[in-house]
Amino acid sequence: MRISRAIAIAVAALVVAGAGPAAAAAAAAAADSIDPDADFKAFRDYYTKRFPDVPLNDFVNGPYSMDAELRKQWEAIDDFPPYDFAIDRGKQMFATPFKNGKTYGDCFPEKGIGIRQNYPYFDDKSGEVITLELALNRCREANGEAPYSYVKDEMASLTAYMAFTSRGKPFDIKIPNDPRALEAYQKGAEYFYARRGQLNFSCASCHVQNPGNHIRTEVLAPALGIVAAMPIYRSEWNGMGTMSRRLVTCNSQVRGVPLEPQDELYRDVEYYLTYMSNGLPVSGPGARP
Amino acid sequence: MRGGRRTAHGTALFVAPVLAAVAFAGAASAQAPALPGQALAFDRSKGNCLTCHDIKGGDAPGNVGPPLADMKSRFPDRKELTAIVFDETKRNPQTVMPPFGRNLILTDGEIEAIVDFLYTR
Numbered sequence: 001m002r003i004s005r006a007i008a009i010a011v012a013a014l015v016v017a018g019a020g021p022a023a024a025a026a027a028a029a030a031a032d033s034i035d036p037d038a039d040f041k042a043f044r045d046y047y048t049k050r051f052p053d054v055p056l057n058d059f060v061n062g063p064y065s066m067d068a069e070l071r072k073q074w075e076a077i078d079d080f081p082p083y084d085f086a087i088d089r090g091k092q093m094f095a096t097p098f099k100n101g102k103t104y105g106d107c108f109p110e111k112g113i114g115i116r117q118n119y120p121y122f123d124d125k126s127g128e129v130i131t132l133e134l135a136l137n138r139c140r141e142a143n144g145e146a147p148y149s150y151v152k153d154e155m156a157s158l159t160a161y162m163a164f165t166s167r168g169k170p171f172d173i174k175i176p177n178d179p180r181a182l183e184a185y186q187k188g189a190e191y192f193y194a195r196r197g198q199l200n201f202s203c204a205s206c207h208v209q210n211p212g213n214h215i216r217t218e219v220l221a222p223a224l225g226i227v228a229a230m231p232i233y234r235s236e237w238n239g240m241g242t243m244s245r246r247l248v249t250c251n252s253q254v255r256g257v258p259l260e261p262q263d264e265l266y267r268d269v270e271y272y273l274t275y276m277s278n279g280l281p282v283s284g285p286g287a288r289p
Numbered sequence: 290m291r292g293g294r295r296t297a298h299g300t301a302l303f304v305a306p307v308l309a310a311v312a313f314a315g316a317a318s319a320q321a322p323a324l325p326g327q328a329l330a331f332d333r334s335k336g337n338c339l340t341c342h343d344i345k346g347g348d349a350p351g352n353v354g355p356p357l358a359d360m361k362s363r364f365p366d367r368k369e370l371t372a373i374v375f376d377e378t379k380r381n382p383q384t385v386m387p388p389f390g391r392n393l394i395l396t397d398g399e400i401e402a403i404v405d406f407l408y409t410r
């Protein structure tokens with residue numbers, strides 16, 4: 001599994017850069033041990049070499065960083081962004097106490113303001129990856145409130161507000177030198193590069209091998225920075241959706257069987273992907289076709 | 290941004306029937322009937338070829354794969370083209386093309402019909 005990921009990156013890089021077999025050998029060698037730093041460098045190099053004209057921080061704008069025409073259309077609507085209502089609603093929810101008088105802010109560092117860039121993180125007490133969405137529902141449950149659906153509505157509003165207060169802050173995901181954290185990272189990476197579904201696509205088939213290319217009229221987003229705009233208003237969805245929603249719909253679109261939102265594996269994928277985006281600024285909430 | 294794209298699509302839908310009507314009136318006898326493979330190739334739940342390939346006669350193609358044109362000269366051996374549609378991963382493990390035959394997305398008969406159609410392009 002580990003090797004297939006290295007090969008996927010290496011082959012994509014070879015195709016694009018016309019690099020020699022040395023690159024493939026290097027990638028295969030990197031596959032022998034879990035090395036997030038080496039993965040990070042290879043991943044970053046792959047995108048910056050393939051898109052030398054795209055400023056690094058612009059990758060957080062997904063398909064707009066890849067397509068000038070689409071970017072113009074986006075800039076035209078961005079005076080009245082469709083996610084505005086979600087930010088307002090999330091802000092109001094943050095300001096409204098639970099029945100016990102506590103608030104969301106009481107569950108988070110810095111009262112939950114300007115912290116999006118630190119999620120997901122590895123929790124060494126429970127030994128699992130904690131995403132922002134999971135932390136929000138655990139906060140609700142700890143305060144005697146019922147959890148929200150992970151995919152849209154209230155959860156999208158809360159994460160929209162938290163992202164908005166963090167805009168511009170660079171992602172700072174840490175992978176501690178703990179075998180459980182490294183295993184979570186690796187499982188996330190393997191899921192990302194494994195093919196599945198009747199259509200036999202991996203996440204990487206589109207977002208590593210084909211960013212900037214079109215499927216019908218849609219422009220495929222690069223995996224680099226793809227988490228930064230979450231949650232997003234998608235015209236295709238006619239509304240807001242969370243990271244959970246994006247993963248579930250990706251699996252469905254390839255005619256695969258989605259996991260439950262916030263399944264441990266999905267959280268591992270988010271851990272891997274967000275680590276790959278370290279240093280890039282939070283841009284969420286975003287708007288996408 | 291969606292609005293702009295919807296407008297473009299709407300225009301294409303409006304213009305296409307007019308062009309078709311003109312072509313029909315002008316050269317009805319020269320117009321070959323569409324092969325059944327064309328519907329299968331363009332159907333989103335079947336071949337859905339336009340998602341990735343430009344094919345003459347299809348709207349809003351993607352560009353993940355190469356345009357499907359000059360098929361007779363590019364694939365003189367029908368078996369080769371059929372095998373690609375059936376399971377291109379056999380020839381190229383890194384391809385993102387779905388294995389239409391192996392994963393039962395299309396029946397053998399449907400693949401043959403699509404290949405018939407592709408040879409008209």
